[in-house]
Amino acid sequence: MSSRIHITAVLVLSGVMLCLPLLLNNDYYLSVLIIIGLNTILALGLNLLMGYAGQISLGHAAFFGLGAYTSGILTTSYGVHPIAALVIALGVVGIVALVVGVPSLRLKGYFLAMATLGFGIIVNILFKEMSFITQGPSGFRGIPELSAFGFVFDTDLKYYYLVWASTIVILMLSANIINSRIGRALRAIHTSEAAAGSLGVNIQSYKLAIFILSALYASLAGSLYAHFIGFISPSSFGFHFSIVLVTMVVVGGMASIWGAIFGASVLTLLPEFLMALEDYEIVVYGLILMLIMIFLPEGLTRGVIERIKGRRVG
Amino acid sequence: MTIFDKLLQFFIGGITNGSIYAMVALGFTIVYHTTEIINFAQGEFVMLGALLMVSFSLIPGMPLACAFVLAVLGVTVVGILVNLLVIRPVRNPNHISLIIITIGASIFIRGIAMQSWAWGKGEYASTPFSGETPILIGNAAMTPQAIWIIGITLTILMLLHFFFENTITGKGMRACAVNPRAASLMGIKVSRMVVITFALSGMLGAVAGIIITPTTTASYKMGVMLGLKGFCAAIIGGLGSIPGAIIGGFVLGVLESMGAGLISSAYKDAIAFVALLVVLFVRPSGILGIGDIKRV
Numbered sequence: 296m297s298s299r300i301h302i303t304a305v306l307v308l309s310g311v312m313l314c315l316p317l318l319l320n321n322d323y324y325l326s327v328l329i330i331i332g333l334n335t336i337l338a339l340g341l342n343l344l345m346g347y348a349g350q351i352s353l354g355h356a357a358f359f360g361l362g363a364y365t366s367g368i369l370t371t372s373y374g375v376h377p378i379a380a381l382v383i384a385l386g387v388v389g390i391v392a393l394v395v396g397v398p399s400l401r402l403k404g405y406f407l408a409m410a411t412l413g414f415g416i417i418v419n420i421l422f423k424e425m426s427f428i429t430q431g432p433s434g435f436r437g438i439p440e441l442s443a444f445g446f447v448f449d450t451d452l453k454y455y456y457l458v459w460a461s462t463i464v465i466l467m468l469s470a471n472i473i474n475s476r477i478g479r480a481l482r483a484i485h486t487s488e489a490a491a492g493s494l495g496v497n498i499q500s501y502k503l504a505i506f507i508l509s510a511l512y513a514s515l516a517g518s519l520y521a522h523f524i525g526f527i528s529p530s531s532f533g534f535h536f537s538i539v540l541v542t543m544v545v546v547g548g549m550a551s552i553w554g555a556i557f558g559a560s561v562l563t564l565l566p567e568f569l570m571a572l573e574d575y576e577i578v579v580y581g582l583i584l585m586l587i588m589i590f591l592p593e594g595l596t597r598g599v600i601e602r603i604k605g606r607r608v609g
Numbered sequence: 610m611t612i613f614d615k616l617l618q619f620f621i622g623g624i625t626n627g628s629i630y631a632m633v634a635l636g637f638t639i640v641y642h643t644t645e646i647i648n649f650a651q652g653e654f655v656m657l658g659a660l661l662m663v664s665f666s667l668i669p670g671m672p673l674a675c676a677f678v679l680a681v682l683g684v685t686v687v688g689i690l691v692n693l694l695v696i697r698p699v700r701n702p703n704h705i706s707l708i709i710i711t712i713g714a715s716i717f718i719r720g721i722a723m724q725s726w727a728w729g730k731g732e733y734a735s736t737p738f739s740g741e742t743p744i745l746i747g748n749a750a751m752t753p754q755a756i757w758i759i760g761i762t763l764t765i766l767m768l769l770h771f772f773f774e775n776t777i778t779g780k781g782m783r784a785c786a787v788n789p790r791a792a793s794l795m796g797i798k799v800s801r802m803v804v805i806t807f808a809l810s811g812m813l814g815a816v817a818g819i820i821i822t823p824t825t826t827a828s829y830k831m832g833v834m835l836g837l838k839g840f841c842a843a844i845i846g847g848l849g850s851i852p853g854a855i856i857g858g859f860v861l862g863v864l865e866s867m868g869a870g871l872i873s874s875a876y877k878d879a880i881a882f883v884a885l886l887v888v889l890f891v892r893p894s895g896i897l898g899i900g901d902i903k904r905v
Contacts, residue, residue, distance in 0.1 A: 351705050398890040404704035405647045409844060410889045412837070413882035420879040534833070538712060545709055578724065581717025585695055588710045592701045 301470050304553065305463060312459045316452055325451040327567065329523060332458040333516045334559035338543040339469050339552060340512030345541070346549030347473055348505045349485035350400065351408045354415025355540050358510040360422060360532025361388050362517025367438040367527050368428055377441045381518040385511055392510035393503070400502045415537050422529035434528030441522035454523055461519065465512060469552045472508075481505060482550075542584055548594020557595065614748040619870040620863060621746070625755040625824070627862020628762035632817035633839025634846065634854035635769070636810035642786045642849050643806045646707055650691055650715035652836015653722075654814025658684045659827035660722060662819040663733040673738065681815045687718070688811020692804050715836070722829040730829060737823040754823045761820055765813070766855060773851070782806060786849075834878065841885040847895030856896055860884075 316325060337359060344350050365384035369375040375383070399410040423432045430436070441448045441457070448454045472478055480501050483491035492498050521527050539562060547558025569576045587594065636651045661683045665676035695714045699706065722728055738757045743750035773779040784792040785802045793799045817835070818827070825831070838861065846857025861881055869877040888895060 345705065349705070351708060353708075402889060402893060405708070405848070406844070406889055406893050408704075408708050409840065410886060413841070413885045413889075416837070416882050417879050417886075420876065420882075424875045424879075534837075538716070541709060541712075549705075575720070575724065577716055578720030581713045581715070581720055584713025585710055585717065588706045588713065589695070589698050589700070592706055 301474075305467055305470075308466075308556075309463055312463070316455060320452070322451050325455050326523075327563065329451065329455050329458050331556075331560050331563045332455075332462040333520050333523075334540075334543060334563050335462050335556045336465050336512050336516040336519075337540055338547060338555035338559045339465055340509030341540050342544045342547070342549065342552060342555045343469060343472065343481075343505050344509040345544050346551065347478065347481040347485060348502055350502055350506065351404075351411070351541075352506075352509070353408050353412035353534075353537050353541065354418070355411075355509070355513055356532045356534070356536035357415040357418035358388050358392065358513035359517040359520070359536070359540075360418060360527075360529070361391060362514030363521040363527045363532070364422060364429060364435065364517075365514075366518035367435050367521040370522075371435070371438050372428070377439065377518075377522060378443050381441075381515070384518050385514050388510050388514035388517075389507055392507040396503045396506040396510075400499065400506060412534070412537070416534060419529055419533045422532060429529070432529055434526055436526050438521050438525045438527065440525075441519070448522070458519055458523070461515065465515075466552060466556075473552065477501065477504075485550075539580070542580060544594075545587055546583065546595055551594060554594050561595075611748070615870065616867075617747055618749040619866045621749055621751050621755065622870075623863030623866030624859060625758050625862070626866065627842075627859035628758045629817050629821045629835065629858075630839050630842040630861050631855045631858025632762055632765065632813050633835055634842035634858050635765075635851065636813040636817075637840055637843045638849060638851055638854040639769075639782075639813070640806050640810045641843075642851070643782050644696075644785075644803050646696065646702075647711065647840070648691070648696075648807070648810065649708065649711040649836065649840075650718060651810060651814055651839060652832035652834075653715045653718040654684050654688060654811050654832075655818035655821075655835045655839075656722060656827070656829060656832030657687055657718065658815025658818030659735075659822040659831060660728050660733065660818075660829070661815070662822060663735050663827050664727055666735060677819055680819055681812050684815035684818075685808045685811040688807040688809075688814070689804055691811075692807035696803075696807075697800070715832070719829055719832065728829060732826040732828040733822075734826050735822045738820075752824070754820075758820045758824075761816065765816065769851070778802070778805060838881045841881045844893075844895055845884060845888045847897040850895070850897045853895055853897035860896070 315328065319325070319328070337355070341352060341355050344352055362384045365387050366377065366380045369380035369383060370377050395411075395414050399407060399414070402410055422429050426432075441454070448457055473481070480491065480496045483494065483496055484498055484501060488498055543558035543562045544555065545558070546561050547554025547556070565579065566576050569579060633651060633655060636654065637647060640646055640648050640651075658680050661680035662676055665671055665679045666673060668676070691711075691714055695710060696702075696707075699710060723730055737752070737754040739753045741752065741754075743752050744756070745751075771779075773783060781792065781797045782802050782805065784795065784797055785799050789799050792802075817839075818831075821835075839858070842857035842861045843854050844857070845860055846853030846855065861884060864884055865877055865880050868880040
């Protein structure tokens with residue numbers, strides 16, 4: 296029953312995203328929509344980790360950055376085909392997530408938060424200081440457009456469809472994961488690790504698997520971002536962006552994959568709407584984080600979604 | 610300069626910075642000790658202390674000591690407000706939501722400081738407390754401000770020790786740390802103790818910001834790194850342990866200073882976080898931590 300609603304929702308979303316460029320066919324709107332799509336992929340990954348498995352990451356921007364830099368450097372400095380570079384980036388990020396995840400995920404609460412935060416900051420410093428490959432703090436330029444099988448994504452419209460097709464695939468993948476055995480195991484871990492463990496759930500490997508998966512989402516988003524913008528710099532992948540990602544998950548609602556789209560949209564559009572207020576953006580970010588966590592800890596969407604789904608999920 | 614002189618110089622620099630990290634770490638530790646909350650806005654207390662000091666000392670005829678006291682009081686009030694307005698209303702206080710809420714508070718405070726008419730995005734210098742003629746120790750130089758920093762840190766440590774060991778309030782706070790429910794059954798007002806810990810953490814942050822400003826500059830964004838490194842120091846020493854916070858601060862300061870001097874200054878900021886990860890992965894309870902034995 297809930298899966299049928301999911302399919303309907305995915306169809307509706309696909310339809311809307313297919314038609315949206317007809318209404319908003321100018322480059323500015325398209326680029327904002329592309330960024331929303333990429334942020335949705337990032338928020339979906341972090342939501343699986345935070346919302347479902349209950350593990351916080353304050354360094355998720357690092358995986359996004361690693362994907363972007365691997366794709367950028369391989370295609371630009373070494374002439375690797377973009378698709379091959381994207382796949383290599385996934386491999387690199389997967390291995391890094393494994394290496395960082397094994398010791399980190401043994402930690403809980405504040406300690407896990409600090410470990411991921413420390414990892415994120417170290418990676419960001421490496422982007423800045425390893426200028427012999429990353430071109431340093433001023434950024435890495437001249438990343439070519441993405442192409443696949445002779446088809447070049449050379450307009451914003453083509454790229455828009457690519458990004459949103461990827462987003463919808465990732466969304467369906469995530470929905471399948473959380474409605475499967477794995478999803479139930481993750482929720483059990485979130486509720487009580489001890490209880491989950493005594494029921495035979497292999498806690499460490501589930502947590503590690505979801506951590507790596509969320510890092511892979513981030514890597515994919517990073518590669519797509521690098522080819523879209525054509526220029527990447529360390530400041531896009533710092534502590535601040537990790538916090539913005541956490542905010543997207545919180546605003547959208549933890550443990551709500553549809554909330555991820557909503558959270559990503561709100562936090563991508565917010566700075567655009569706040570243009571008039573310019574620097575008040577940061578004050579508003581702080582307020583939103585505090586108010587939602589204090590008064591609506593379930594996030595803005597979760598309550599509504601839960602009701603639509605007939606409160607099947609406990 | 611011989612290698613010995615260089616090492617001595619790095620050591621002096623490390624101890625000076627380490628004092629600041631220790632003070633910030635103490636702010637984290639005192640709040641965590643009593644409430645098991647990590648207040649990610651601790652770094653912003655440092656920033657507010659520094660900027661308030663700069664502003665107050667610009668008032669004509671204001672003695673340095675008065676500006677110092679006013680700045681500390683100002684941040685103490687902010688610490689209390691953070692507790693009353695941000696922490697107390699939380700209905701579902703779990704680790705993730707408390708992390709996010711205090712990060713929200715820190716972003717908010719930073720944003721307000723950046724937008725305020727007095728400070729904006731400027732960088733402000735403040736005058737050292739007593740001149741700039743360095744004192745020579747062997748062949749290594751030490752600024753008078755470094756002596757102030759180390760001296761004030763040690764004084765505060767002794768006051769804190771006295772407070773926790775010899776006053777009713779201090780003992781009450783220690784009781785809350787061990788078991789809040791039992792403490793409240795014994796007639797200790799837990800919520801009042803929590804307010805006092807936030808006030809204390811505000812004071813500590815403010816002092817750290819005030820004494821460090823003459824050696825660097827003060828700006829709205831100075832709190833982020835200082836806060837994070839203070840937290841690294843707290844974890845390195847053993848989260849929740851007061852002597853641990855101090856040792857963690859000094860260890861971190863010296864490591865950074867030696868690393869920057871002997872290896873590369875480009876990776877100076879990374880050293881703190883590498884040390885943090887090593888400690889977390891090898892011995893999460895820190896140098897002095899007694900692990901989870903006490904808390905169930």
